[in-house]
Amino acid sequence: MKEIQDVVKNLTDKYGSKRESLLPILQGITEEQNYLSSEAMLEIARALDISAAEVYGTASFYSFLDTVPRGKYVIRVCRTIVCDMHGKKQIVKTLEDLLKIKVGETTHNGKFTLLETNCLGWCHKGPCILVNDDIYTEITPAMVNEIINKYRNK
Amino acid sequence: METKKIKRVDFIFSQDFKVSEVLFNTFKKTRDEILQEIIDSDLKGRGGAGFPTGLKWKAAKEDKITEKYIICNADEGEPGTFKDRAILEEASQKVFGGMAICAKVIGAKKGWIYLRGEYKFLIPHLRKEMAIFHDMLHNELGFDFTIDIFTGSGAYVCGEETALLQSMEGKRGEPRNKPPYPTNIGLYNKPTVVNNVETLVLSMMVVKIGAEEFKKLGIQDARGGKLFSVSGDTPKSGIHELEFGMLLSDFVEEFGDGDTKAVQVGGASGFCVPRKKFDTTTIGYKGKLKGTSLPTGGSMMLFNSSRSMYNVLHNYLEFFAEESCGQCTPCRVGTQQLLKGIEAIKKGEKSHEYLEALLSLSETMKLTSKCGLGQSVANSFSSIVENFREEMIY
Incomplete structure (x- = not known):
């Protein structure tokens, strides 16, 4: 470094x-x-x-400026109302199981951090997640695996 | 009660004119003529607060200080709103055009787009479009005005114009006291106009078609069309450009799933309208209308009868408690207490009469909070608690 x-x-x-x-x-x-x-x-x-x-x-005022160590890829799951209504909880659960971490934690290899965030501005296509600056919309638990693999191999 | 049937409008995304031509024709007019056109059009800010755009420009224009700025507020963070992103993706030239017109009127040479961090993926696209625009503006029209992008970092409150300015100055995004208003003391203490993305596009529409033509759309105090971000329990979620003044019942008939029990107008900081009030509520700014007329930044979230309004309110309050900047006590403590309060009532730790205390707390927040964030928590809080009281308790 x-x-x-x-x-x-x-x-x-x-x-x-x-x-x-x-x-x-x-x-x-x-x-x-x-x-x-x-x-x-x-x-x-x-x-x-x-x-x-x-x-x-x-x-420390800004939620995207982290003052604690984060993984190479920060996954932010939108938790605001419409995404919440459309299955955000299953997405979080799938991510937690897949990465073997809870919301707020970072994987051992320092590759992924899992966070929840407020409205990402894709309410018509929820649930959605942001991986660093990349947005993924209308995701299903099945798609989560695919998305994570993409970054795992990067 | 004056209302209008739902009518689709197509301006924001239409491609039927060239931005350079509109600017070329507009720049032939004097600054006062352009300003008068905007004032006459009754165009109001499309971010949600609805301040008359012409008056904002006028205040900045009349300031004696020569260095002035124009900022396009693209810190779209209100839950349920996503239209500004679509405008920047599909009609950025018009946004830049609106900024150039404002620059001409107030006498600014520099402008910024304050883009929320969540929309960072738009930057390459915007930079490309901006280069095309600058080339046209500088070389074809010989107009000295340059736009840059400033990226936010995930703070809802930075959509409040003075918090946005603090953020651009490298500080915590804590709102300033008003007055002085940004049109006199703005970015780096210079006169600054902060306009929403959609407002800037519409100011371009006004100079193109003229104030009279623009005013034919909408009702009374709410003129023109509006982009609505429709989401929730609806088969037609997405962005819809509609004329102001429609009845909420017409809206629900068009966009509902047949089982709509409530519509949240204006996002978490707006109002929740229950089914029984659909046909007495119009969508526009507060005017002399009979019945209720609700202003909106365009967020329309529909909830059907399978949804618990307690969960909806709980989600909003978590949002506000986290996004409160913490600067003023009513908002910092109030948002947390409202959240704890409804949880305690739901669990039976507090009696249902405690709701009255919470309503009075939200009223205090409305009166004493420093900025729109704390002031508007009461909107959704009281409209949900009063209309869905039993869902809060049982």
Whole structure:
């Protein structure tokens, strides 16, 4: 893995080192390292010349900016009402059985994290899941296996 | 009571004109002429709050500061809403066009699309379309205006315009006090117009067909058409562009599954209408209409009699409790207490009279919360509790 200083440097070169660069930088780190480590947040604070508490305070506000270790692929199952009505629970159950983890946990090999999330904006095609940035709609328990295999072999 | 029969409209996704031509013709007019057209059209914000678009533009235009911004609010997070995503997928040129028209009126050179993190997969498509648009705008029309994308990171409250601005400034998405309004003190303290995706497309429709023609659609205070995101227990889930002013009973006849017991109008922050009120409820903004007229960002969720309204409300409250930014006490504590409260009543730990205390708490939240999130929890809470009281208790 690249040194965190280099990662942050690349991002500040791209987005600048002003306060308004903070969100794009946090997003960039999350993309590269799956989550925001304390080291990363401290380095950002140094680079932007703001307190580490400001960095953590901002990061922890956003549900897509994780401050605890996450798997390479973060699976987010939509739990909002229409997806819930259309079989979200079976999807979660299938994922839990398949990955042998509960919602909120990460697999041993660090490949998958399973989370629930609020409305993904596909209510007409629920249930739906987001795997990193990829969306899967109208999924069935049978399809879950296929989707997971795709990422397993990546 | 003035109502309209369900009528399909086709503007947002229609391909019958070129954006560049509309802009070319519009840019021949003066800024005041364009603004007047928007004001005359009675166009109201399509994000849900329904603020008159023309007045918003006017406030920003009149501000003396020369550096101004326009932001397209694509932080579509309201449960049951998915129309903005479809617009960005299929009609992004019109969104950019609407932004350019606003830029012309207020005098902005820079604009952003605030795209919710959940829609990140749209970015390659948007970048491609944006390059085409910029090429046309800069080289064919010689108009100095540039759009960029800012991505959110999963926070419903950032759809609130001042929280959105905080987020763009690299801060927690906590709403600001209003006033001052963003049209005077917005992004980086500069005058900023924040408009919903659909509103921007419609502002383009207004300048193309003229305010008079636009106003022929809809009723009284609710003019024009609207994209409705229809989901839930319906055989016709999806996006439907309809004229404002329809009766909910007509809507249910068209979209229901024959067993509709309630419709949630406007998402979790909107109102739940039970079957007995279908024929006295119209869809539009609050005006001088008799009966009830409900404003909406376009989310229409149908529930049939197999659904427990307790589960529906419970799902909403979990949503609000998690999405409350935590800044102001009424909303932070209120959302949690409402959730705990209905659970306690369901389990029999509290008597059903406790519902009255919870209703009064939701009313307090409406009066004292800082932003629309906390203020609107009472909408769904009271409309579900009052209409489906027995389902909350037994």
